[in-house]
Amino acid sequence: MTVGERLKKIRENLGLSQSNMAILAKCHKKSWEGYEAGNSLPGGEVLSNLAQSGIDINWVLTGQINKTENTINIYDVEFSAGCGSIISQENIISTLVLPEDFFDIYGIPKKFAAGVKVRGDSMQPRLYDKDIAVLDMSVRQFVNDGMYAFEYDGSCFIKKLQLAGDKLKAISLNAEYAPWDIEQEELLHIVGQVKAAICKA
Incomplete structure (x- = not known):
């Protein structure tokens, strides 16, 4: 390149x-x-x-990454905020240097911070198409209601996960999209919890 x-x-x-x-x-x-x-x-x-x-x-x-402790990797995975998106590759496509206080403000351990691209409009007004969602990848399982990046049955999503009784629901913030149940929890693989977003413009 x-x-x-x-x-x-x-x-x-x-x-x-x-x-x-x-x-x-x-x-x-x-x-x-x-x-x-x-x-x-x-x-x-x-x-x-x-x-x-x-x-x-x-x-x-x-073409060499100049990694500092305030640098996060941006991964070549588009997490759908609308419909499912199959993971094709998970390589680093760029990096972003963030202010020192960013990690403290959002409660993200530096070594577990990563960015992924958002696709779609179902998480508006929190996340917009092509925004960068900043993940805390130390969170690899559901801990409480919140926004997560996860793979389910081969597709990538960013949704609010909420426990309703004994069912885990995937909820969009855009009311035009209906919530759906995580029917087979063995197919759920949480990549990280969404702690912040970087707008595209």
Whole structure:
């Protein structure tokens, strides 16, 4: 993957147009188009602006992840907030550097923090399509009512899980989507509890 391809990948992961990405990088849209096309490389000022937005510049330039204790991995798994999405691969596609107090505010152990992309609208207004859901992956089983990322019968979901009597229900925040029961708990594999969200724009 080239520098231009990595820049394009970052932009797509953020859910931004080339115009909006140019605003983030504080450069002209034509310049950004040239970076993605591989016609030129971003200069120091543009790289600095990207770094201030939490983008791993070492990965942009070399393809190597510059992991710090405040960096979370963003995984190439789209968790559906509407219908099921089969897991295809779980590799790291980018990283994000978060402020020091982020982990304390949201109660996420640093070494268990990870980001996954949201797909669909059923968890609005909490999560929107292409948002990054930040998971606490130390939570691997249902502990109390809350929002979880989980795999069920081969599909990935982000839903509120709620215990109703002896039944575990998967609930959407968007009233247009009906709740459904987890009928076979042996098929439920919790990936983590959703503790925070990073909006796409």
